[in-house]
Amino acid sequence: MKSPFGLLSLVVITCLFAQSSLAGELRLATFAIDASPEVGSPLAYDPTKEVTWPLSCRGVVLTGADKPIVLCAVDWIGIANDSSRLFRQKLADATGTTIDRVAVHTLHQHDAPRCDFGAAKILAKYNAEKVHYDVEFLHEVIDRAAAAAKASLQTSTSITSLAIGAAEVNDVASNRRMLDAEGKVAITRYTACKDPKIRSLPVGVIDPMLRLVTFYQGEKPVAVITTYATHPQSYYRTGGANPDFPGMARDMRQETTGVFHLHFNGAGGNIGAGKFNDGSRENRQVLADKVADAMRRAWESQTKTPITADDVGWNSVAVLLPAAAHLDGEALAKEIASEATPPALRGHAADKLSFSNSLKSGEKITIGCLSLGDTRVLFMPGELFVEYQLAAQQMRPDQNVLMAAYGDYGPFYIGTRIAYWQGGYETSERATNVSPEVEQVLTTAIATLLEVPDTQVRPNDFTDTTGPGLPQ
Numbered sequence: 001m002k003s004p005f006g007l008l009s010l011v012v013i014t015c016l017f018a019q020s021s022l023a024g025e026l027r028l029a030t031f032a033i034d035a036s037p038e039v040g041s042p043l044a045y046d047p048t049k050e051v052t053w054p055l056s057c058r059g060v061v062l063t064g065a066d067k068p069i070v071l072c073a074v075d076w077i078g079i080a081n082d083s084s085r086l087f088r089q090k091l092a093d094a095t096g097t098t099i100d101r102v103a104v105h106t107l108h109q110h111d112a113p114r115c116d117f118g119a120a121k122i123l124a125k126y127n128a129e130k131v132h133y134d135v136e137f138l139h140e141v142i143d144r145a146a147a148a149a150k151a152s153l154q155t156s157t158s159i160t161s162l163a164i165g166a167a168e169v170n171d172v173a174s175n176r177r178m179l180d181a182e183g184k185v186a187i188t189r190y191t192a193c194k195d196p197k198i199r200s201l202p203v204g205v206i207d208p209m210l211r212l213v214t215f216y217q218g219e220k221p222v223a224v225i226t227t228y229a230t231h232p233q234s235y236y237r238t239g240g241a242n243p244d245f246p247g248m249a250r251d252m253r254q255e256t257t258g259v260f261h262l263h264f265n266g267a268g269g270n271i272g273a274g275k276f277n278d279g280s281r282e283n284r285q286v287l288a289d290k291v292a293d294a295m296r297r298a299w300e301s302q303t304k305t306p307i308t309a310d311d312v313g314w315n316s317v318a319v320l321l322p323a324a325a326h327l328d329g330e331a332l333a334k335e336i337a338s339e340a341t342p343p344a345l346r347g348h349a350a351d352k353l354s355f356s357n358s359l360k361s362g363e364k365i366t367i368g369c370l371s372l373g374d375t376r377v378l379f380m381p382g383e384l385f386v387e388y389q390l391a392a393q394q395m396r397p398d399q400n401v402l403m404a405a406y407g408d409y410g411p412f413y414i415g416t417r418i419a420y421w422q423g424g425y426e427t428s429e430r431a432t433n434v435s436p437e438v439e440q441v442l443t444t445a446i447a448t449l450l451e452v453p454d455t456q457v458r459p460n461d462f463t464d465t466t467g468p469g470l471p472q
């Protein structure tokens, strides 16, 4: 049969479908550690002055369905390249599984650390790494997370049922890319938007749904996983480490329900609260309350079905992402070496060079898919556009498809094909490290994992091309 993926031959893609399992009893363990930096340690853009709300690194380990499956979410801006691989390998070693069965994601908060050991090593040559990376602290968190994951296996709980739920989040997510009549991006509606005219523009393409999965032992809820696609910023650059409104909502819900709560950011690369956020201090709690309210309604909408280890599976594909044409290792190395380069740009260039080096050494990015009965949870890299999430759902309307993005942060923003032509911040040379062909690679990976290899659904088809018109 003719494959719709004409470009597939150009793509190195490896399938690591799980062998049929010798299923045992399905069990779940939870772990959580503090991931807040010390005062003076770098956040993404500034040194830490204080911890205003603790950052967390938390996860679950599912055992009984073949080798363990580890899902982990960290309140940091991003974990990239060799750091992502090391984090996953250490969690794999600690729990007796393989790296392809471990997903480590961030929630992408901005008053939070970044993690890229390759970039730190490049900067260290010029004695410039300490502004951007507290390498010792980052390693220490990874080691503590691995130890906590290992210890959690001693207190795992048998799982007998799974519940799914969903609720619309009201007035939080909005598309950041405002188009002109030609269909080009004319205005970026950033996560905080002071201009009422720009806030008045339409919401645009988003996924308004917060999705939820709960694991039960009998009548007792053991752990809940939620996903929602948006940049998490209300305001930032305060020097106060905090998990911003999605992390606050998660923590508030865990406090209320007493149930371990693991939240993932969906494909929110081109999504932010800008339409509903003027950046005022008080609006952070307002946004947190809106997300927490959707978490509550999703929780109340749950329908429960029995589950055994036979209903649980993990598949993954490893993809080599196509480098952006502008990703020039030599030019980046020169920029980093120059004393004239301002510290922020130097750090940014080192991050880009780290990704370029990863690609050059043939490092692939693992995309995972957790199967829980008719539910699928996809684990994706980068600052992924929401269209990938909408496309994945449309590929399998018969299933309940959740998506976590912000896995390996190396690629930065990942647009749809046409988004690169449309312009705007996210697909600029500064903000993306991959080429428009990335859509084909990731579409193939998603279709493979959702077992619809001949699908005609494309993320590109969900991109707005006409534009809402701009204010006069």
Ligand SMILES: [Zn+2]
Binding pocket: 108, 231, 269, 383
């Ligand atoms: Zn971002």
